[in-house]
Amino acid sequence: EAQVTQNPRYLITVTGKKLTVTCSQNMNHEYMSWYRQDPGLGLRQIYYSMNVEVTDKGDVPEGYKVSRKEKRNFPLILESPSPNQTSLYFCASSLYGPIEAFFGQGTRLTVV
Amino acid sequence: QKEVEQDPGPLSVPEGAIVSLNCTYSNSAFQYFMWYRQYSRKGPELLMYTYSSGNKEDGRFTAQVDKSSKYISLFIRDSQPSDSATYLCAMSDGNAGKSTFGDGTTLTVKP
Numbered sequence: 001e002a003q004v005t006q007n008p009r010y011l012i013t014v015t016g017k018k019l020t021v022t023c024s025q026n027m028n029h030e031y032m033s034w035y036r037q038d039p040g041l042g043l044r045q046i047y048y049s050m051n052v053e054v055t056d057k058g059d060v061p062e063g064y065k066v067s068r069k070e071k072r073n074f075p076l077i078l079e080s081p082s083p084n085q086t087s088l089y090f091c092a093s094s095l096y097g098p099i100e101a102f103f104g105q106g107t108r109l110t111v112v
Numbered sequence: 113q114k115e116v117e118q119d120p121g122p123l124s125v126p127e128g129a130i131v132s133l134n135c136t137y138s139n140s141a142f143q144y145f146m147w148y149r150q151y152s153r154k155g156p157e158l159l160m161y162t163y164s165s166g167n168k169e170d171g172r173f174t175a176q177v178d179k180s181s182k183y184i185s186l187f188i189r190d191s192q193p194s195d196s197a198t199y200l201c202a203m204s205d206g207n208a209g210k211s212t213f214g215d216g217t218t219l220t221v222k223p
């Protein structure tokens with residue numbers, strides 16, 4: 001089954017404690033992206049990757065890092081999480097850029 | 113001002129009604145227009161994708177793009193309770209990896 005898998009689904013952490021949210025896709029897609037979704041602000045793009053070792057900033061990259069060492073994986077790293085990073089995070093992938101994207105099931109992160 | 117503005121809703125209609133969901137945008141470079149449906153506690157799923165202007169139909173769903181007015185619409189015919197969800201429009205210029213989403217319109221279809 002074609003899918004984008006995120007882990008964990010739910011996470012509560014404390015300010016400043018580094019964390020990683022994993023994202024993996026099994027469709028051999030070149031493009032992957034991370035979004036955060038907040039009430040009243042919609043889905044906002046954090047980072048995206050057009051291919052292995054190629055990443056670029058989206059609209060809200062501050063406080064986040066990503067890496068793309070393999071085609072199937074695109075982890076999101078929060079080196080020093082803060083409460084304003086409390087949000088619902090989605091990973092997405094597609095064959096050709098940010099079009100016809102498949103989304104993961106989401107990771108709800110709470111930073112206290 | 114946001115690059116993409118979406119009618120905020122919420123929208124509540126009786127079963128069988130025709131639903132119109134709309135977005136406007138300001139970036140004339142946008143060439144790709146998508147509609148996603150998001151059920152509660154789930155990730156968005158792609159409904160339809162249109163390149164440039166025109167109409168596209170898929171079953172009960174029709175996507176319409178008017179680039180001259182910078183306006184896109186999604187029509188749902190014979191709406192069903194299972195169509196109750198949040199609908200997100202999204203746009204891209206296709207040259208870079210960025211896409212911009214509307215805030216979403218929540219639709220409830222009452223039996």
